[in-house]
Amino acid sequence: MKTYLRILSYAKPYGKFVPTYIIYAFLSIVFGLLNFTLLKPLFDVIFEQVDPATLTQYSEKPEFNFSLEYFSHLFNYNFLQIAEEYGKMGTLYYVCAIIVASVFLSNLFTYLAGVVLAKVRATVIKRMRMDIFGQVSKLHIGYFSNERKGDLMSKMTNDVQEVENTIVQSLRVVFREPVTIILYFSVLFFMSPKLTIFTILIIPITGAIIGGITRRLKKKAVQSQESLGRIVNILDETLGGMRVIKAFNAERFMKGKFDKETDYYAGVNVNMARKNELASPISQFLGVFVVAGILVYGGGLVLSGNSDLGASDFITYIIIFTQVLNPAKEISRAVSSIQRGIASAERIFTVVDTPTQISSPASPAILNSFENSVEVKNVSFAYQDVNVLKNINFTLSRGKTIALVGPSGGGKSTLADLIPRFYDPSEGQILLDGKNLKEFDLQALRSQMGIVTQESILFNDTVFNNIAFGVEGATKEQVMEAATIANAHEFIEKMEDGYQTSIGERGSKLSGGQRQRLSIARAVLKNPPILILDEATSALDSESEHLVQEALTKLMSNRTTLVIAHRLSTIQHADEILVIEHGQIVQRGTHIDLMQTEGLYQKLSSIQSV
Numbered sequence: 001m002k003t004y005l006r007i008l009s010y011a012k013p014y015g016k017f018v019p020t021y022i023i024y025a026f027l028s029i030v031f032g033l034l035n036f037t038l039l040k041p042l043f044d045v046i047f048e049q050v051d052p053a054t055l056t057q058y059s060e061k062p063e064f065n066f067s068l069e070y071f072s073h074l075f076n077y078n079f080l081q082i083a084e085e086y087g088k089m090g091t092l093y094y095v096c097a098i099i100v101a102s103v104f105l106s107n108l109f110t111y112l113a114g115v116v117l118a119k120v121r122a123t124v125i126k127r128m129r130m131d132i133f134g135q136v137s138k139l140h141i142g143y144f145s146n147e148r149k150g151d152l153m154s155k156m157t158n159d160v161q162e163v164e165n166t167i168v169q170s171l172r173v174v175f176r177e178p179v180t181i182i183l184y185f186s187v188l189f190f191m192s193p194k195l196t197i198f199t200i201l202i203i204p205i206t207g208a209i210i211g212g213i214t215r216r217l218k219k220k221a222v223q224s225q226e227s228l229g230r231i232v233n234i235l236d237e238t239l240g241g242m243r244v245i246k247a248f249n250a251e252r253f254m255k256g257k258f259d260k261e262t263d264y265y266a267g268v269n270v271n272m273a274r275k276n277e278l279a280s281p282i283s284q285f286l287g288v289f290v291v292a293g294i295l296v297y298g299g300g301l302v303l304s305g306n307s308d309l310g311a312s313d314f315i316t317y318i319i320i321f322t323q324v325l326n327p328a329k330e331i332s333r334a335v336s337s338i339q340r341g342i343a344s345a346e347r348i349f350t351v352v353d354t355p356t357q358i359s360s361p362a363s364p365a366i367l368n369s370f371e372n373s374v375e376v377k378n379v380s381f382a383y384q385d386v387n388v389l390k391n392i393n394f395t396l397s398r399g400k401t402i403a404l405v406g407p408s409g410g411g412k413s414t415l416a417d418l419i420p421r422f423y424d425p426s427e428g429q430i431l432l433d434g435k436n437l438k439e440f441d442l443q444a445l446r447s448q449m450g451i452v453t454q455e456s457i458l459f460n461d462t463v464f465n466n467i468a469f470g471v472e473g474a475t476k477e478q479v480m481e482a483a484t485i486a487n488a489h490e491f492i493e494k495m496e497d498g499y500q501t502s503i504g505e506r507g508s509k510l511s512g513g514q515r516q517r518l519s520i521a522r523a524v525l526k527n528p529p530i531l532i533l534d535e536a537t538s539a540l541d542s543e544s545e546h547l548v549q550e551a552l553t554k555l556m557s558n559r560t561t562l563v564i565a566h567r568l569s570t571i572q573h574a575d576e577i578l579v580i581e582h583g584q585i586v587q588r589g590t591h592i593d594l595m596q597t598e599g600l601y602q603k604l605s606s607i608q609s610v
Contacts, residue, residue: 003342006349007167010127011120021116025176028109029183033320034102117171125164132156132351140358141422142383150233151226155351158228159344166341173334177327184324191317195298199290199321224272225344227265234258272340291322358421364441370448370529370560372433373397374419379428381414381583388414389583392428394576398529401561403571405604406580412564413454415580416532419562420446450528454535454564456515458507463492464499466507467521474525482525488517520552531561568605577601 011017061077062070083091133156144152189196238245238254245254295318302314374396381389389411396402404412417423418430421437430437437445458466467482468474479499483489491514495501507515523531533552549570565571572591579587579594579601587599594601 003345003349004167004338007124007128007163007341007345008171010124010131017116017120021113021120021175024109024113024116025179028106028113029176029180031102031106031109032180032323033183033187034098034106113176114172120171121164125160128163128348129156129160132160132348135352135354135356138356138359139354140356141417142357143354148229148233150231150236151229152351153236154225154229154232155347158232159225159347162225162344163341163348166337167345170334170338170341173327173330177331177334180327181324184320188317188320188324191313191320192298195294195301195317198297199294224265224268224340225347227261227268230261231258231265234261291318294318294321358424358442360441360443361439364444365435365439367432367440367444367448370398370433373431374530374560374562375431375434376415376418377428377431379415379418379425379430381411381418381423382426383414387583389418389425392585394578394585394588396560396562398560399558400575401556401563401571401573403563403565403574403577404580405565405568405571405577405601406586410580411583412580413534416534416562416564419530419532420449420451448528449530449532450523450526451532452516452519452523452534456507456512456519458503458510458515458518460502460505462497462500462502463495463518466503466518467499467525469522471525478525479521482521483518485524486517486521488514488521491517529560531556531559533561534564535566568601568608 062074064070079091082094086094136152136156185196185200188199234254234257238258245251298314298317376392376394376396379389379392380387392415394402404415406412414423418425419437421442424438432440432445432448459469463483464476464479467479476499480489483492483499492499492501501509503509503518507518510518553573563571563574568591571577574591576588577591577594578585579599581600587594587597587601589597595605
């Protein structure tokens with residue numbers, strides 16, 4: 001129930017929907033009920049079942065008072081007036097006209113109530129999608145290392161869709177059908193308290209049986225959605241790694257992996273279907289069983305003369321009661337489907353409720369510009385109890401360049417990720433102009449930095465939008481200038497639509513070198529005071545590397561730069577080189593100093609010069 005109410009909270013403020021829906025739903029139920037209550041006087045008049053005492057009672061117009069008896073008396077009074085004036089056929093036409101009008105109004109208000117619920121559904125789903133997307137955007141980088149991307153995608157798409165298809169769609173049943181049952185039972189109780197109490201006593205039996213079925217659905221629903229997440233993950237890995245899969249003849253392996261997971265998913269869903277489909281026929285059978293019980297019990301009372309109902313009353317009672325069965329059946333079906341929706345919603349809320357480990361302080365320090373230095377003091381970092389960095393110390397002064405070199409897996413990229421606060425140090429602190437990075441607003445901090453990673457991160461958009469990414473109001477001239485500096489303008493101009501050419505998913509229409517040059521152009525356009533280059537030239541051919549390195553050298557002039565380099569030839573002019581191995585700084589100095597000292601740097605240099 002708590003999860004269900006939390007889903008409905010996305011429809012706030014309720015004042016926009018609830019009053020209107022209540023009015024429409026109530027009028028729909030009332031006019032629907034009127035259709036069947038008209039049957040009794042119709043039976044009585046047409047088949048002359050009204051006794052003289054009743055005719056005398058209803059021949060006088062009642063005095064107004066706000067009660068059900070008053071309205072019933074008033075209706076019968078008018079009804080008898082029409083019967084006396086127009087006869088049986090005239091009365092028949094009159095009643096049929098009222099029934100047709102009542103059915104029309106009932107359906108009209110049902111339609112209007114449905115439109116209101118459609119607005120509620122659209123509001124709930126939109127806000128839920130935005131909530132989970134916003135939360136995922138806020139989560140720290142480390143979160144995505146632990147979670148499968150396919151499972152996250154499944155939660156943001158399939159699980160939200162399941163909530164829409166089950167819980168939000170069931171709002172009509174949850175709110176309208178109980179009111180329908182209450183109003184119908186009120187009329188039934190008014191007609192015969194004794195018989196209605198009997199029906200109320202035996203109905204819970206059906207609810208207990210159906211409830212036992214639906215409770216088992218939730219566990220299977222969780223397994224189903226988790227399996228669907230794994231299927232999406234396998235698809236994502238397969239489509240993204242198709243080149244490797246084909247190169248290693250692994251199509252059969254991936255197909256077998258996919259077949260195993262889809263087989264499990266199918267089995268879980270068949271098991272769910274068995275239980276879900278069982279609820280409807282059981283509820284229908286039990287409903288007929290209850291009607292049969294009422295016929296035996298109530299019919300016996302009528303035949304023996306011990307009932308407060310006449311024959312026409314009893315027939316009308318049975319007809320009205322059968323109408324209670326349909327909303328009861330709808331409720332049982334809705335409860336079954338809601339279990340699937342609740343399971344999906346709980347998976348969504350595990351993401352929404354995940355605490356954001358990297359966040360801005362409540363009262364951030366002002367950061368208008370970078371003035372002096374970035375200081376790394378006694379920094380250590382552990383990831384899942386594995387020490388990645390140990391007691392790192394250095395100062396990156398404004399306008400200077402520090403290069404990080406060393407074997408792969410030594411912690412260079414992790415150290416670079418600490419500067420823009422993708423992670424926070426486990427120990428120690430990083431200072432920007434003397435203040436801890438944690439004191440600044442994240443957006444203000446990252447606005448001072450431009451990052452070019454080893455992997456070119458591009459989006460399925462135009463060349464222009466990829467270069468101007470994150471820079472509002474960038475002009476065509478500015479984008480072209482940035483592309484020129486990054487040695488990208490020439491190949492862009494040769495493309496079919498120039499800067500408006502779509503580059504495909506992850507830049508699939510471009511070569512590796514072209515993708516990297518667009519990433520560099522993006523950093524150039526941002527023109528930040530601090531640059532972080534994570535092997536930025538690693539994907540370029542020799543000619544492009546020379547041209548881009550020349551452009552980067554100009555860009556780095558009088559700019560604060562942290563460079564991670566695999567090719568030592570690209571960082572020989574760095575103000576300081578830090579050699580990192582196993583998470584520790586094992587050597588530091590200029591290129592000339594390190595080449596004159598026996599150690600890891602000299603060894604790496606000699607290997608690359610071979």
